[in-house]
Amino acid sequence: MRAEKLDRPVPGFNDRERGELIHHALEHLWSELRNSAELLAISPAAQSQLVNESVARALANLSRVRDPGVRWQLRERTRMHGVLGKWLDVERLRAAFEVEHLEQGAPVARHAGLDFNVRIDRVDRLADGARVLIDYKSGAASPDWRDDRPDNPQLPIYALLQPDALVAVAYGRVNAGECRFIAETERVGVFKPGGRISQMEGMTSLAELVGVWSQRIERLAADFAAGRAEVAPTARACKSCHLQSLCRIPGALDEGAHLDE
Ligand code: SF4
Known part of the structure; x- marks a missing residue:
């Protein structure tokens, strides 16, 4: 439509x-x-x-x-x-860094035969050559790239384009209410002194997590390319969807029906 x-x-x-x-x-x-x-x-x-x-x-x-x-x-x-x-x-507050790329129009990301046009806001190099990918968010931001059906696979797709020496990916929330990094990182102190390693969905390194992201993105893209479109939205997707006036599903949400959380 x-x-x-x-x-x-x-x-x-x-x-x-x-x-x-x-x-x-x-x-x-x-x-x-x-x-x-x-x-x-x-x-x-x-x-x-x-x-x-x-x-x-x-x-x-x-x-x-x-x-x-x-x-x-x-x-x-x-x-x-x-x-x-x-x-x-x-x-x-960050560990020493150098900005390597800004607003980089990257090569097209290709998954399951589909092309994705992406634009990475910023790539930083740390003192030992490790890389950090940053995407700015001026509104709300949360770690919405996690789980098998992520609400926003943007950071994983960026990471798959630039996996070399990658130790962290992050949203930079630049907002009057709150400024901070929301990150997946395998290193302490990348974004602030005493900052911790993130949960990395149980993986022991970001490289391992990038491997998980690769399979996940490939599967989601393959489902899309195959026209697989069961009506099984996450509750979060329906709440922020702009198609509610055209869709019967939010009614089911109100009744607390079967939708995934
Ligand atoms: S409101 Fe309808 S179109 Fe929007 S995410 Fe939910 S099921 Fe999909």
């Missing part, structure tokens, strides 16, 4: 646009800073200037597509300045 979700009209920039603004601003910011040593050395005044410049570029880019007006641009500029300052404080 190709039913698309309609954007909800809101004053100023909407959530999607705010996400784009944060992505653009961070891309510029890290194209200038490049590594954790620069971040730790930058003065508060220079940081403020760099953040302002990054925000201004992001706003100028987006406003060429849709401009909600000067008043909203000024409000967004102030909001983003605060959020990005908080985010850089989170990045300051």
Whole structure:
């Protein structure tokens, strides 16, 4: 049916646009800073200037597509300045790193004969050459890549494209309410001092987990390619689905019926 979700009209920039603004601003910011040593050395005044410049570029880019007006641009500029300052404080806590790639248009990911266009926000190199993949989220974020039917297989697909020396994958939640990393990591202290190894779904290394992800993604893609589409949504999928007005299943959800949790 190709039913698309309609954007909800809101004053100023909407959530999607705010996400784009944060992505653009961070891309510029890290194209200038490049590594954790620069971040730790930058003065508060220079940081403020760099953040302002990054925000201004992001706003100028987006406003060429849709401009909600000067008043909203000024409000967004102030909001983003605060959020990005908080985010850089989170990045300051990390083990030493160098940004290797930004907003990398990767080769197409191919699973079960299907092509997936992906864009990895950032790849960092740690001091010993190990790699960390990061995807920014400006809204809610949780470890939704786990389990046999993940709600969001984005990080596993990225990891399968760049498995070499990979020790961690993470969402970077860049949000006024909370800035933090939500990660799968085989190393302590990658994202903050004393940070722990994640559960890795019971595996002993990220490489082992990437092997599990490979089989899982291949199976899901093969099911999709074969047209296998039993009505067996997870409860979480139905709650966030934009097709509820076209679908009978949420009624079953309300009755607490058989759907997977
Ligand atoms: S509401 Fe649930 S069953 Fe219906 S289309 Fe959305 S995810 Fe699928």
